[in-house]
Amino acid sequence: MAAAQAQPRIASTNVCTDQLLMTMADPVQIVGLSPYSRDPAQSFAAVEARRYRLLSGGAEDILMLKPDAVVSGQYDKRATRELLQQQGVRVVEFDVVPQSLDAIKQQIRAMAELLGHPERAAPAIGRLDASIARARAMAAERPIRVLPLWRRGWVSGRGSLISLLFAETGLANAAADLGVASGGFASLEAIIAAKPDLLLVSDGSDFAEDEGSALLLHPALERFYPPSKRIILPERLTVCGGAMLADAFDLLASELARIDR
Known part of the structure; x- marks a missing residue:
């Protein structure tokens, strides 16, 4: 239990980082997901996303939840990312439309590393x-x-x-x-x-x-x-x-x- 509590807790503000997060994280690590995480037209993991808190997309509710880091897309609302960073929250940006297979693999590794589970990247x-x-x-x-x-x-x-x-x-x-x-x-x-x-x-x-x-x-x-x-x-x-x-x-x-x- 102590090891699980020590794992970083992550919030997501983008439907793409939602899915990558759910793929790599233990459920206890997921603080909340983006407003579109449950939209079946945009997310293949929409059903699974119902297990987690739905965030507003703004910075306020994220700050209240005090995650260790926030993952977002590089084109997400800039003001939200900047406010989070100003409040000392680590924001990690992902390219939601990678241009190569190597870039996709690197993002899988990056998410697994961020979550403290680097060993999960290789099977994925x-x-x-x-x-x-x-x-x-x-x-x-x-x-x-x-x-x-x-x-x-x-x-x-x-x-x-x-x-x-x-x-x-x-x-x-x-x-x-x-x-x-x-x-x-x-x-x-x-x-x-x-x-x-x-x-x-x-x-x-x-x-x-x-x-x-x-x-x-x-x-x-x-x-x-x-x-x-x-x-x-x-x-x-x-x-x-x-x-x-x-x-x-x-x-x-x-x-x-x-x-x-």
């Missing part, structure tokens, strides 16, 4: 490497051009976690063929003209909840890209870079096994 990284290997094996049969297509025709390009997943797996991001660099909107006509082998979408539903998702169910897209030509990867698995990406790679592998190539 090992699981990530294993999931990547499985996805690579499924994508190795032939070159596959995949277009990641989201609401209202948004296409994920270079610098996104989707692009990182593709690069590590050996898939080609068809966004480049649409002239999309880091990301942008594409018209229905441009998507069809690009002729990607597959679409990657976040939802396999056959019902459009709003206009934003209606494009994905347009008859022209459904004709050329029925369910057998669509990889389904929920957005919550690709919002953040961390050990949770192992789930994304595993699902990508199972989807590649399912679809018609």
Whole structure:
């Protein structure tokens, strides 16, 4: 019990650091999580997050809880981070969208080290490497051009976690063929003209909840890209870079096994 009490107590202000924290920490170490930690659209660990205190996102309630450190994203509210630091609270910033697999692994190690559990990094990284290997094996049969297509025709390009997943797996991001660099909107006509082998979408539903998702169910897209030509990867698995990406790679592998190539 004494050893558990000596472990650093950490609060999180970002949905990505929430998930990384829950992956590496003992429950007793988690002081509280960000306001979006329980949002199933943004966090793969939304259900687990219900076990912990929900923070406001401001500095006041964090200061009252007196954590040993606060983990946040580098683009979180600057005023909150500065106020915490002025009050003597250690604030550790994480890059919520790492640009490389090495950067993701380094962040896993950094969180494990911060929590006093450096030994937990290796198994998490090992699981990530294993999931990547499985996805690579499924994508190795032939070159596959995949277009990641989201609401209202948004296409994920270079610098996104989707692009990182593709690069590590050996898939080609068809966004480049649409002239999309880091990301942008594409018209229905441009998507069809690009002729990607597959679409990657976040939802396999056959019902459009709003206009934003209606494009994905347009008859022209459904004709050329029925369910057998669509990889389904929920957005919550690709919002953040961390050990949770192992789930994304595993699902990508199972989807590649399912679809018609």
